Amino acid sequence: AFWRGTLVSEKPWPAYVHGAAFGLHHGVAGLLQFGWIWALPAFLLPALAGTIWTQLMRRNGGLGFPLLTHLWADAALVLLVAGQLR
16 A cells, blocks of 8 residues: 555656565565575566556556455465465
8 A cells, every 4th residue: 555555646756666666675575584585586576566556556546456466466475385384
């Protein structure tokens, strides 16, 4: 909600800039949490998704699709980690 709702509304940057900021946020978290091996994928996938979500939010004017797909991605990651812990 912060990245799409607040920042997109207040900052008229291009969608790819919002996506890169979102990706950088996740890339740094991936680096700190899991090490260098995860920094690039943790940046690239959220940067792409963030760009798409920004465009969709601007076109549709709502956060429904970004929130639902982020929830889906979070659930998939939790299931992936849970499967590795068996």
